[in-house]
Amino acid sequence: MVLRMNSGARKTFMGVRLRRLREERGLTQVALARLLEISPSYLNQIEQNQRPLTVPVLLRISAALGVDVQRFSDDDEARLVADLRETLGGMAEPVALAEVRELAANMPAVARALLALDRRWREAEERADALAARLGEDRGAAPFAAPMPYEEVRDFFYARHNHVAELDDLAERLFEAWTLQPGRTADGLAARLAQVHGVRVVRDEPEGAGGGAEGEGAPLRIFDPAARVLRLSPLLEPGQQAFQLATQLAFLEAGEQIDRLAAGAGFRSEQAGALTRIGLANYFAGALVLPYRRFLEAAEGLRYDIDRLGRRFGVGFETVCHRLSTLQRPDARGVPFFFVRVDRAGNISKRQSATDFHFSRVGGTCPLWNVYEAFAQPGRILTQLARMPDGRTYLWIARSVTHGRGGYGEPEKRFAIGLGCDLHHAARLVYAKGLKLDDPEAPTPIGAGCKVCDRPACPQRAFPPVGVATAADENRSRFEPYAAA
Incomplete structure (x- = not known):
């Protein structure tokens, strides 16, 4: 595991995060110092950002309190800095980058509250724009209400660093249990659909796609639950067929987990929840076709050569790139x-x-x-x-x-x-x-x-x-x- 504690020669001051962690555990400074085998005065200096948080102390914190060391990575701070710079960029009085970094590092909860307030203000503006457009008025801006659910879904995955551990772990277990083979998963997935779920896979032109099944807008996958038939577009390559089969299996095999994740996100709209279910099903499909450890080991061995990974696993350039962006399992x-x-x-x-x-x-x-x-x-x-x-x-x-x-x-x-x-x-x-x-x-x-x-x-x-x-x-x-x- 690579832990990036510094950017350049910048020392890492994480006093506020350490103090918050200590207070969450109900520990005094003296009690935590005893657990870490350091003096209370040294711990106080760390919490006051008078001394940097060193790697040896960080490892003691991880061992004593059972927390992931990535909690003290500066990546989250960098995300906050980037979001704050965008939010504060339009202020009448410019906010210096040094002040933004200080806010993100020492008062991250306040920073996130500011971002939440800004997001709510933008949503109110967008709703007003949409209402004005419906009434035939011009507020000087186009309506932006429609994309809002997509923003919610992006934030859902962004907050998880694009890694959904529950679905990734389940997909990897099922890949091994079903004895699938990398690069040749389509037949195994079709067999699973037929034997366990009674779903027959038909690789031909879907019916009811007006203007020709192969024309613009024709669906890649149509599932008829009454007839238990899954129709796949004839335009799909073998790797794409496997992905569509895995997506259908996501709803059948992991539907409960997907529903729970979407329901627990607290979305403001039903559309955002529906889009998240689709996104999670696609995530599960990618994890099933490209199982985590096998894919990570291949990626490391091939130095992340996208074309060679695509040939080994039988998928396209875009699918490989998308999967590479999800490899953030804490222990691998x-x-x-x-x-x-x-x-x-x-x-x-x-x-x-x-x-x-x-x-x-x-x-x-x-x-x-x-x-x-x-x-x-x-x-x-x-x-x-x-x-x-x-x-x-x-x-x-x-x-x-x-x-x-x-x-x-x-x-x-x-x-x-x-x-x-x-x-x-x-x-x-x-x-x-x-x-x-x-x-x-x-x-x-x-x-x-x-x-x-x-x-x-x-x-x-x-x-x-x-x-x-x-x-x-x-x-x-x-x-x-x-x-x-």
């Missing part, structure tokens, strides 16, 4: 990845994170990000070292994928897949070969979207950051790239 962690799928217009249709990388929910993403270059070089894997405004550097892998839907003249779905990780993990990936990982000038400066990016000299800036548009005239000349045209 893979590289923490951020996974994203975008179209040419910059619409993000999938976004999953096992790390702290953050893209804005406001105003698009960064055109300097290599995921957009992937459309210009179809099928080729592109690599990029990219540095965010907060100084963090990432290795990004991007490639375009095409989802064929039918015959001649019918449009294809084309996306770009991005998979990124923090620079300190880059050496574990085959894609780091030939890159200047130690060169501070090598990374491309990118941002989380123009509205929240504070790089004034960026040649691709489309509009100023939130709050800059009303600045004095003498400051506006810095943003000529978007003002000229």
Whole structure:
């Protein structure tokens, strides 16, 4: 297990987290100091952030109190910093990055409360916009009420670092119990459906998909519960067939667990709960087709070579990337990845994170990000070292994928897949070969979207950051790239 306690040479001060943990356990400073075999004065200095939390003391805390050392990782702090910078970016009085980091490190509960208040304010604004649109009024903004359930679902997975242990463990046990073989799971899953659930699998054109079963919008999977028939689209490759079969089995074999997870999330809308059930079923399917330990061992052995992993397990590029972003089991962690799928217009249709990388929910993403270059070089894997405004550097892998839907003249779905990780993990990936990982000038400066990016000299800036548009005239000349045209 890799524990990242520091970013660069920065000391790790975790006094507030340690004090909160102590108070949750009902311990005094003297009692905890005795358990950790340190002096009460030393413990007091740690809690007051006068002394850093060292690795030996952290390991004693883990042993004495039975807590995961990742609780003291700075990844959660980095997520809070990124979210706070976006939330506070539009304030009339700028909030310095140092103050934001201090708030995230020493008062994380207050920071999360601020984010919750901001989220509720945005939802109220979105509901007002939607109501104004229905009444024929113009509040100066388009309605955003419809995507709100999707935001809730993304937050559900984001809070879990894109790892759902209950479903992952169950899928792995079932893979072994059913004696499935990596890369050849479709037949075994179909046999399970038939023998245990009485479901017959038919691989032909689904009925009732108007305009031709292979046309635009035709479903990939149709289940008739009365007839106990599961119809799969003939367009599916073997790996895609296995995934669809596993998704159907998710509802039949893990339906109780999926319902419990969705019901316990406290969603505000029924639609968010329904979408989460689908997301959890897809998660279970990926975990069943690509069982955790087998897949992690293969990934480590092949240095995370996506194409070779795809051939070994019989699945496509996108499926491998999505699964790589979920390998965060506490006792067997893979590289923490951020996974994203975008179209040419910059619409993000999938976004999953096992790390702290953050893209804005406001105003698009960064055109300097290599995921957009992937459309210009179809099928080729592109690599990029990219540095965010907060100084963090990432290795990004991007490639375009095409989802064929039918015959001649019918449009294809084309996306770009991005998979990124923090620079300190880059050496574990085959894609780091030939890159200047130690060169501070090598990374491309990118941002989380123009509205929240504070790089004034960026040649691709489309509009100023939130709050800059009303600045004095003498400051506006810095943003000529978007003002000229």
